[in-house]
Amino acid sequence: MSTLEIRDLHVSVETKEGPKPILRGVDLTIDSGRTHAIMGPNGSGKSTLAYSLAGHPKYQVTSGSVSLDGADVLAMSVDERARAGMFLAMQYPVEVPGVSVSNFLRTAKTAIDGEAPALRTWIKDVKVAMEGLRMDSSFAERSVNEGFSGGEKKRHEILQMELLKPKMAILDETDSGLDVDALRIVSEGVNRVRSTGDVGVLLITHYTRILRYITPDFVHVFVDGRIAEEGGPELADRLESEGYDRYLTGATA
Amino acid sequence: MTSTTDSAPALSTDHSRAVADGAHTHGTGGTPQGSRAERITSFDPDVIGIPTGREEEWRFSPVAKLAPLFETGLSSAGVRTTVVEAPEVQVTIVGRDDERLGRAGVPGDRTAVTAWTSVEEATVVSIPAQAVASDVTSVRVEGIDMTPSASHLLVHAGALSESVVVLDHLGSANLTETVEVVVEDGAHLTLVSVQDWASDAVHASSHRIRLGRDAKVKHIVVTFGGDVVRVTPDAEFAGEGGEVEMIGLYFADAGQHQEHRLFVDHAVPNCTSRVTYKGALQGAGAHTVWVGDVLIRAEAEGTDTYELNRNLVLSDGARADSVPNLEIETGIIEGAGHASATGRFDDEQLFYLQARGIPEADARRLVVRGFFAELIQEIGVPSVEERLLESIELELSKSMSVIEGGVAPA
Numbered sequence: 001m002s003t004l005e006i007r008d009l010h011v012s013v014e015t016k017e018g019p020k021p022i023l024r025g026v027d028l029t030i031d032s033g034r035t036h037a038i039m040g041p042n043g044s045g046k047s048t049l050a051y052s053l054a055g056h057p058k059y060q061v062t063s064g065s066v067s068l069d070g071a072d073v074l075a076m077s078v079d080e081r082a083r084a085g086m087f088l089a090m091q092y093p094v095e096v097p098g099v100s101v102s103n104f105l106r107t108a109k110t111a112i113d114g115e116a117p118a119l120r121t122w123i124k125d126v127k128v129a130m131e132g133l134r135m136d137s138s139f140a141e142r143s144v145n146e147g148f149s150g151g152e153k154k155r156h157e158i159l160q161m162e163l164l165k166p167k168m169a170i171l172d173e174t175d176s177g178l179d180v181d182a183l184r185i186v187s188e189g190v191n192r193v194r195s196t197g198d199v200g201v202l203l204i205t206h207y208t209r210i211l212r213y214i215t216p217d218f219v220h221v222f223v224d225g226r227i228a229e230e231g232g233p234e235l236a237d238r239l240e241s242e243g244y245d246r247y248l249t250g251a252t253a
Numbered sequence: 254m255t256s257t258t259d260s261a262p263a264l265s266t267d268h269s270r271a272v273a274d275g276a277h278t279h280g281t282g283g284t285p286q287g288s289r290a291e292r293i294t295s296f297d298p299d300v301i302g303i304p305t306g307r308e309e310e311w312r313f314s315p316v317a318k319l320a321p322l323f324e325t326g327l328s329s330a331g332v333r334t335t336v337v338e339a340p341e342v343q344v345t346i347v348g349r350d351d352e353r354l355g356r357a358g359v360p361g362d363r364t365a366v367t368a369w370t371s372v373e374e375a376t377v378v379s380i381p382a383q384a385v386a387s388d389v390t391s392v393r394v395e396g397i398d399m400t401p402s403a404s405h406l407l408v409h410a411g412a413l414s415e416s417v418v419v420l421d422h423l424g425s426a427n428l429t430e431t432v433e434v435v436v437e438d439g440a441h442l443t444l445v446s447v448q449d450w451a452s453d454a455v456h457a458s459s460h461r462i463r464l465g466r467d468a469k470v471k472h473i474v475v476t477f478g479g480d481v482v483r484v485t486p487d488a489e490f491a492g493e494g495g496e497v498e499m500i501g502l503y504f505a506d507a508g509q510h511q512e513h514r515l516f517v518d519h520a521v522p523n524c525t526s527r528v529t530y531k532g533a534l535q536g537a538g539a540h541t542v543w544v545g546d547v548l549i550r551a552e553a554e555g556t557d558t559y560e561l562n563r564n565l566v567l568s569d570g571a572r573a574d575s576v577p578n579l580e581i582e583t584g585i586i587e588g589a590g591h592a593s594a595t596g597r598f599d600d601e602q603l604f605y606l607q608a609r610g611i612p613e614a615d616a617r618r619l620v621v622r623g624f625f626a627e628l629i630q631e632i633g634v635p636s637v638e639e640r641l642l643e644s645i646e647l648e649l650s651k652s653m654s655v656i657e658g659g660v661a662p663a
C-alpha cells in the first residue's frame with residue numbers, strides 16, 4: 001500500500017517575461033489501487049502537474065510538497081523518482097535513435113529494480129505484455145519511438161508501465177490522438193495493471209471518452225492551476241453533457 | 254556551413270529537396286570557392302604548392318602540425334604494413350612504376366601529391382575477377398616512429414568480385430598515405446579504414462575510389478585516435494550504374510583534430526551516392542571538420558545523391574565544423590540533397606530515459622551509443638560492427654568523466 005500526497009503545490013514555468021505561475025495550490029492524495037481522473041480545459045495546468053511530479057527541469061516548484069510514502073519526492077532527481085516508484089506515461093514520447101526497445105526496456109527494468117531481471121522470465125513477461133497490447137514482436141528491435149505512429153507510441157508507454165510496475169502511474173493524455181480501437185487496447189493495458197491493486201493511477205485527460213473504458217474512483221476538475229471541483233465518476237458524466245464552460249465563466253468572472 | 258562551439262545554439266540545414274540551381278553551396282567565411290571541378294589536381298608537386306592554411310581546402314587544418322608531410326622525398330620507414338589476406342586474395346609489393354598505380358583519381362591537395370611522389374613501393378591487394386572472398390582481408394599499418402613518411406595502398410577489386418578489406422592504423426606515426434581503390438565493373442567492395450592511432454600521430458590520407466559500371470562500394474571511415482587525422486576520400490564514377498555508400502564515424506577527445514573531406518564526382522549517368530558521417534566531440538580543443546562536396550556534372554543524368562553529417566557536442570570547448578556542398582549542373586536527376594546538424598544532448602531524450610529510472614550518466618551513454626549504433630548497423634560486416642561497438646564503449650568509458658558534465662557521482 002502506497003500513498004502519494006501532494007500538498008499546496010505551486011509551480012512556475014520560466015518564460016522570457018520571467019517565471020509564470022501555472023499551478024496555484026494543488027492538494028491531492030492518491031492511494032494505490034485507486035484511479036483519479038484529472039480533467040480540465042486546455043491550459044489549466046494538467047500536464048504541468050504531470051511533468052512537475054516527474055521532475056522535468058522546465059518546471060520550478062515554488063512551494064508546497066509532494067511525498068511518496070513519506071519520502072520527499074521533490075528532493076529527488078528525475079531518475080530517483082522513477083526508482084522510488086513514480087511513472088509518467090508521456091503525451092509526446094521522444095525518439096531515441098539507435099536504442100532498441102528491448103535494450104531500453106531491459107535497461108530501465110534493471111535501473112528500477114536495482115538488478116538485471118532474470119532473463120527467461122523477463123523475455124516471457126515482455127512477450128506477454130506486448131501480445132496484450134497487440135504489438136508485433138518486431139517492435140522490440142525498433143529504435144525507441146522512432147517512426148512509431150501515435151498509437152504505437154502510446155502502447156509503448158503502457159507497455160513500460162506494465163513491465164516497470166510503478167507504485168504511482170501518471171498518464172498524461174494517453175487517450176489523445178487515439179482511434180477507438182487503439183484506445184480500447186491501451187485502456188485494457190491500464191486496466192490489467194490496475195487490477196493488481198498495487199498501483200495508484202492519475203489519469204489526466206481532456207475528454208471523457210477514455211473514462212468509458214477506465215472507470216475512475218475519483219474525478220477532479222482542474223481549472224486555472226488548481227482543483228475546482230471533485231467528485232465520483234458521476235462528475236465525469238456531468239462534464240460530458242455540460243463541458244467546462246461553467247468553470248471557465250467562473251474563473252474569468 | 255554549420256559551426257558550433259560552446260554556447261552556440263544547434264544549427265541545421267536541410268535541403269533534401271534541393272533543385273537544380275547551379276552551384277548550391279553554403280559558406281560564411283574563408284576563401285570563396287568556385288566549382289569543385291576547378292580544384293587543381295596533379296601528380297606533380299610543383300603544381301600543388303605548399304599550403305599556407307588560408308586555402309579553401311586547408312582553412313580548418315592545423316597546417317603547422319602537418320607541415321613535415323608537405324615536403325617531398327618522404328621516407329617509408331615510419332610505418333610497417335602487414336596484410337593478412339583472404340585465401341582468394343593476392344597481395345604483392347610493387348615498384349612505383351607499376352602500371353596499376355595511379356589509375357584512380359589524381360592527387361587534389363599537397364599531402365596527396367607528396368604521398369604520391371615520395372613512395373618507392375606500393376602494397377597491392379588484388380581480388381581476382383569473379384572471386385568471392387571467404388574472409389575479411391586485413392591491412393595493418395603500424396607506426397614505428399615519427400619519421401615523416403609516405404605509403405601507398407592499392408585495393409584492386411576485379412570485375413564481379415566480392416570482398417571486404419579492413420585497413421587499420423595504429424601506433425605513433427607521421428604519415429601521408431594514398432589509398433587507391435579501383436573497383437571494376439560489377440564488383441562489390443566494402444573497405445573500412447580505421448584510424449586508431451596513438452595520441453601523437455599525424456596522418457593525412459587521400460582515398461581515391463574509382464567505380465566501374467554497376468560497381469558497388471561501401472566505404473567506411475572510422476577515426477578515434479591520433480593528434481591530427483585528415484582523411485580525404487574522393488569517389489569517381491567511370492561507368493553507369495555505380496553505387497557508393499560512404500559512412501563515417503569519429504569521436505574526438507580533448508585536443509584532437511579530425512577532418513574528413515569528401516568529394517563525390519558524378520560524371521556519368523545513373524549512379525547513386527549516399528554519404529553519412531556522424532561524430533561526437535568532447536573536451537577542450539576537440540575539433541572536427543566535415544566537408545562533403547558532391548558534384549553532379551551536366552552529363553550525369555539520373556543521379557541520385559544524398560549526404561548527411563551529424564555532430565554531437567558532448568562538452569564545452571569542442572568545435573564541429575560542417576560544410577556540405579552540392580553542385581548540380583543538370584536538372585534531370587533522381588534526387589539530390591544534403592543535411593547537416595550539430596547539437597548538444599537532447600534534454601528531452603535524457604528526461605525520457607531518466608523518467609524510466611536510468612541514471613543521468615547511463616542515459617547519456619545510451620544516447621551516444623545509439624547515435625553511433627544506428628550507423629554501425631549499416632556496415633553489414635558483423636565482425637567489423639562488433640569491433641566498432643566495442644571501440645565506442647571504450648571511447649565512452651575513457652570520456653565519461655567529461656560527458657557526465659560535472660554531475661556529482663551518486
